[in-house]
Amino acid sequence: xxxxxxxxxxxxxxxxxxxxxxxxxxxxxxxxxxxxxxxxxxxxxxxxxxxxxxxxxxxxxxxxxxxxxxxxxxxxxxxxxxxxxxxxxxxxxxxxxxxxxxxxxxxxxxxxxxxxxxxxxxxxxxxxxxxxxxxxxxxxxxxxxxxxxxxxxxxxxxxxxxxxxxxxxxxxxxxxxxxxxxxxxxxxxxxxxxxxxxxxxxxxxxxxxxxxxxxxxxxxxxxxxxxxxxxxxxxxxxxxxxxxxxxxxxxxxxxxxxxxxxxxxxxxxxxxxxxxxxxxxxxxxxxxxxxxxxxxxxxxxxxxxxx
Amino acid sequence: xxxxxxxxxxxxxxxxxxxxxxxxxxxxxxxxxxxxxxxxxxxxxxxxxxxxxxxxxxxxxxxxxxxxxxxxxxxxxxxxxxxxxxxxxxxxxxxxxxxxxxxxxxxxxxxxxxxxxxxxxxxxxxxxxxxxxxxxxxxxxxxxxxxxxxxxxxxxxxxxxxxxxxxxxxxxxxxxxxxxxxxxxxxxxxxxxxxxxxxxxxxxxxxxxxxxxxxxxxxxxxxxxxxxxxxxxxxxxxxxxxxxxxxxxxxxxxxxxxxxxxxxxxxxxxxxxxxxxxxxxxxxxxxxxxxxxxxxxxxx
Amino acid sequence: xxxxxxxxxxxxxxxxxxxxxxxxxxxxxxxxxxxxxxxxxxxxxxxxxxxxxxxxxxxxxxxxxxxxxxxxxxxxxxxxxxxxxxxxxxxxxxxxxxxxxxxxxxxxxxxxxxxxxxxxxxxxxxxxxxxxxxxxxxxxxxxxxxxxxxxxxxxxxxxxxxxxxxxxxxxxxxxxxxxxxxxxxxxxxxxxxxxxxxxxxxxxxxxxxxxxxxxxxxxxxxxxxxxxxxxxxxxxxxxxxxxxxxxxxxxxxxxxxxxxxxxxxxxxxxxxxxxxxxxxxxxxxxxxxxxxxxxxxxxxxxxxxxxxxxxxxxxxxxxxxxxxxxxxxxxxxxx
Numbered sequence: 002x003x004x005x006x007x008x009x010x011x012x013x014x015x016x017x018x019x020x021x022x023x024x025x026x027x028x029x030x031x032x033x034x035x036x037x038x039x040x041x042x043x044x045x046x047x048x049x050x051x052x053x054x055x056x057x058x059x060x061x062x063x064x065x066x067x068x069x070x071x072x073x074x075x076x077x078x079x080x081x082x083x084x085x086x087x088x089x090x091x092x093x094x095x096x097x098x099x100x101x102x103x104x105x106x107x108x109x110x111x112x113x114x115x116x117x118x119x120x121x122x123x124x125x126x127x128x129x130x131x132x133x134x135x136x137x138x139x140x141x142x143x144x145x146x147x148x149x150x151x152x153x154x155x156x157x158x159x160x161x162x163x164x165x166x167x168x169x170x171x172x173x174x175x176x177x178x179x180x181x182x183x184x185x186x187x188x189x190x191x192x193x194x195x196x197x198x199x200x201x202x203x204x205x206x207x208x209x210x211x212x213x214x215x216x217x218x219x220x221x222x223x224x225x226x227x228x229x230x231x232x233x234x235x236x237x238x239x240x241x242x243x244x245x246x247x248x249x250x251x252x253x254x255x256x257x258x259x260x261x262x263x264x265x266x267x268x269x270x271x272x273x274x275x276x277x278x279x280x281x282x283x284x285x286x287x288x289x290x291x292x293x294x295x296x297x298x299x300x301x302x303x304x305x306x307x308x
Numbered sequence: 309x310x311x312x313x314x315x316x317x318x319x320x321x322x323x324x325x326x327x328x329x330x331x332x333x334x335x336x337x338x339x340x341x342x343x344x345x346x347x348x349x350x351x352x353x354x355x356x357x358x359x360x361x362x363x364x365x366x367x368x369x370x371x372x373x374x375x376x377x378x379x380x381x382x383x384x385x386x387x388x389x390x391x392x393x394x395x396x397x398x399x400x401x402x403x404x405x406x407x408x409x410x411x412x413x414x415x416x417x418x419x420x421x422x423x424x425x426x427x428x429x430x431x432x433x434x435x436x437x438x439x440x441x442x443x444x445x446x447x448x449x450x451x452x453x454x455x456x457x458x459x460x461x462x463x464x465x466x467x468x469x470x471x472x473x474x475x476x477x478x479x480x481x482x483x484x485x486x487x488x489x490x491x492x493x494x495x496x497x498x499x500x501x502x503x504x505x506x507x508x509x510x511x512x513x514x515x516x517x518x519x520x521x522x523x524x525x526x527x528x529x530x531x532x533x534x535x536x537x538x539x540x541x542x543x544x545x546x547x548x549x550x551x552x553x554x555x556x557x558x559x560x561x562x563x564x565x566x567x568x569x570x571x572x573x574x575x576x577x578x579x580x581x582x583x584x585x586x587x588x589x590x591x592x593x594x595x596x597x598x599x600x601x602x603x604x605x606x607x608x
Numbered sequence: 609x610x611x612x613x614x615x616x617x618x619x620x621x622x623x624x625x626x627x628x629x630x631x632x633x634x635x636x637x638x639x640x641x642x643x644x645x646x647x648x649x650x651x652x653x654x655x656x657x658x659x660x661x662x663x664x665x666x667x668x669x670x671x672x673x674x675x676x677x678x679x680x681x682x683x684x685x686x687x688x689x690x691x692x693x694x695x696x697x698x699x700x701x702x703x704x705x706x707x708x709x710x711x712x713x714x715x716x717x718x719x720x721x722x723x724x725x726x727x728x729x730x731x732x733x734x735x736x737x738x739x740x741x742x743x744x745x746x747x748x749x750x751x752x753x754x755x756x757x758x759x760x761x762x763x764x765x766x767x768x769x770x771x772x773x774x775x776x777x778x779x780x781x782x783x784x785x786x787x788x789x790x791x792x793x794x795x796x797x798x799x800x801x802x803x804x805x806x807x808x809x810x811x812x813x814x815x816x817x818x819x820x821x822x823x824x825x826x827x828x829x830x831x832x833x834x835x836x837x838x839x840x841x842x843x844x845x846x847x848x849x850x851x852x853x854x855x856x857x858x859x860x861x862x863x864x865x866x867x868x869x870x871x872x873x874x875x876x877x878x879x880x881x882x883x884x885x886x887x888x889x890x891x892x893x894x895x896x897x898x899x900x901x902x903x904x905x906x907x908x909x910x911x912x913x914x915x916x917x918x919x920x921x922x923x924x925x926x927x928x929x930x931x932x933x934x935x936x937x938x939x940x941x942x943x
Contacts, residue, residue: 060489060490060491061460061489208353208354208516209353209516209518209557209560209561210353210556210557210560211353212560213559213560235489235490236490236562237490238562238563238564239562241562241564241567242562242563242564242566242567243562261564261567262567265564265567275491276490276491278494279490279491279493279494280490280519281494281519281520281522281523282519282563282565283518283519283522283546283558283561283563284546284547284563284565285565363811366811366815367814367815368811368814368815392815392816392817396815396816397812397815399808399811399812400808401808404807404808404809405808405809405811405812406809406812407809407813407827407830407831408831409827409830409831410826410827410830418813418816418818418826419816419817422816422817422818423817467812470812470816473816474816474817
């Protein structure tokens with residue numbers, strides 16, 4: 002249809018100033034202390050720049066969610082960080098070693114500087130508490146000094162930001178549609194103006210139209226508020242379109258880590274190629290898809306180069 | 309060879325909230341024909357009624373009105389007791405569609421026995437093994453396992469073998485790959501395509517993924533809120549969508565080639581309402597009002 | 609481009625293992641699953657529970673072969689335990705041990721009878737109602753709700769008072785206890801059946817053409833087995849306790865001896881006032897121990913129904929072990 006559109010050159014994140022890191026993960030190892038132990042994350046090193054969208058692609062069980070949880074220290078017992086470091090570079094200067102934080106510091110850090118959006122909005126939101134109460138709850142915990150009025154205004158503000166009418170905040174989660182709930186989750190993640198947002202398959206359960214709306218919202222907010230996003234999904238084409246850089250995970254290891262452009266045009270690792278080929282192109286040729294019986298797979302990566 | 313004709317299918321659900329009752333029309337006058345060797349894709353967002361159509365064809369739901377008729381190669385109508393020999397279904401979630409309590413063998417042996425396609429223990433085991441080999445599973449290693457010991461892709465293969473066991477000629481595949489890991493999806497789809505070639509199956513492929521619908525099927529029907537809004541050959545519908553809803557769907561699918569379009573202020577495509585009751589028929593090359601023209605237009 | 613991964617094999621109908629994400633088949637060939645998953649995991653809880661129940665069952669089953677007639681009257685009323693009468697004698701000189709053995713057997717009989725009947729009733733109303741849906745479900749669930757709100761013990765008292773004493777055999781009592789004790793279980797089974805009925809594998813069985821009774825028996829029932837087992841164990845406990853209560857009130861089976869009738873006679877013989885503890889304590893202890901054993905078994909069954917409990921137990925154990933390990937490490941580094 003419109004294959005000849007110029008590849009996006011000027012993205013706000015890739016501005017003129019040299020990229021400044023906001024989160025650095027060095028040689029992180031996470032092991033599930035089960036019998037036998039499972040090495041879920043192996044020597045993972047990543048750098049997340051300010052305002053960047055980093056895609057984390059991989060299939061179920063590749064360790065992408067474990068990695069995200071470990072970064073935020075949300076991992077639970079059988080999982081254990083055995084080595085490596087996670088450093089958060091604060092906007093106001095000063096580095097935080099996340100793995101060394103004590104409980105109280107960790108509680109203050111989470112959400113205020115690094116928030117999360119989970120896959121199942123229905124299970125992440127409490128079904129018997131109204132949206133407003135849940136939003137305000139975050140504020141009362143983290144900003145005890147805020148007045149009632151200020152809290153209410155802030156809640157209305159973030160809801161407006163994500164495109165939910167503020168009067169919907171009196172609703173209960175089950176009264177909202179799936180897309181709306183996911184927007185509320187994003188609003189909740191935005192409340193404390195975090196510098197990093199980790200999104201774990203935020204659109205997997207939604208259909209394409211709603212997904213498109215949410216993605217547009219994420220990009221718009223990122224451009225406006227300048228937070229960095231770690232976007233976790235198995236949907237590689239989506240990441241190629243959305244993110245600045247992509248890390249492909251396979252069995253706990255990052256097998257390819259490059260800009261989205263490079264991964265799209267010149268994937269190096271065979272697994273990345275397999276993943277790419279698993280998504281037939283909507284408008285392009287049949288590629289690896291063999292319904293007609295003619296194997297045309299080997300042409301697939303070369304085809305884009307020719308363009 | 310069996311063909312399946314769906315005519316004027318309507319399904320209403322009664323919603324009860326407290327004492328009030330209301331009717332929800334999930335499927336409105338849907339019609340199409342499945343012929344051997346061809347795949348029809350039914351595409352739509354969640355809640356469009358596509359799964360309800362599948363469940364009605366599999367006789368899990370009773371249509372409110374309309375007819376589903378299977379006709380065998382001799383042109384005779386397939387009557388009730390034999391309907392299930394001819395029409396089988398593959399479910400979306402292979403983790404839920406296999407009983408965790410039973411072995412793989414049980415799942416395939418039961419339909420074989422039920423439909424009188426094998427007799428006796430040894431013969432059944434042999435036929436189960438054959439079916440497993442047909443879906444590219446190592447029969448000896450898999451037969452006595454339980455579903456939870458298999459990966460998602462392997463389970464879906466077992467589910468396909470189960471659908472083939474009664475000798476089905478029409479297979480309804482309800483989002484057969486959406487719950488699978490991406491790298492096993494194409495394998496399963498290609499398996500379905502191969503089986504279709506070998507057995508000359510008629511396949512109804514239900515999906516929300518336009519890309520696989522385009523590559524996997526011959527004809528596409530796009531559903532929105534219970535109605536078919538566009539129908540035609542796969543490439544025509546996807547590459548030259550006419551109905552605004554289809555255009556919307558096609559534009560929403562992630563496409564790496566369009567990198568950067570998200571950031572720019574992309575105008576929200578309007579959901580035109582004046583054509584909501586119309587169907588663009590690529591075969592006829594014109595807009596059709598199904599309600600007015602009745603069933604002639606529906607029989608593609 | 610010659611790619612590293614076997615190109616066409618990987619995508620076109622990949623043999624299981626390469627394209628299916630996971631490495632072939634799990635090497636640990638027989639993991640817990642299917643029928644074996646129905647067996648509870650071994651734990652001290654289960655061990656003690658099974659030990660108690662088996663010991664008491666053997667006591668009731670084999671005991672009568674070694675003791676004499678419990679009804680033999682001797683002229684040595686109310687003697688404390690001695691070498692000849694291990695648990696002493698009653699007011700009329702009957703051997704308490706012999707009575708206890710026969711009473712245990714009687715109580716077990718009633719408990720089993722009621723357990724089987726109540727479980728069957730609850731399965732009938734709960735599972736069939738839940739699967740059939742519609743009018744049958746409404747009717748069955750209304751009926752079990754009514755049965756649930758009728759206060760059990762008073763009804764039992766009324767019914768057993770209504771039946772003349774000479775016709776009040778252990779079967780009558782068992783039937784009365786069963787019809788007053790199935791309703792709660794039926795509700796739980798109905799809820800579980802409703803959730804199982806919506807599963808795809810049930811739909812798949814229907815698409816395959818299975819008859820409804822076969823869907824219930826082959827596809828649904830096995831998945832309810834742990835629940836049924838736990839309901840059964842629970843109704844056995846309840847039946848033994850209720851029967852003991854009835855008998856104690858003098859409304860029990862007239863021709864049988866159970867732990868309850870023993871207590872009834874002990875009460876009538878003023879055992880407590882005469883400090884004849886050997887008369888009333890043993891039946892009490894047997895009831896308590898049996899109930900405790902069954903309850904412990906039930907906990908283990910709960911872990912099958914709700915695997916999260918099992919997970920918690922394992923986590924605790926592993927955490928304790930890890931704690932010990934670190935302790936050892938710190939101690940060794942300190943030294």
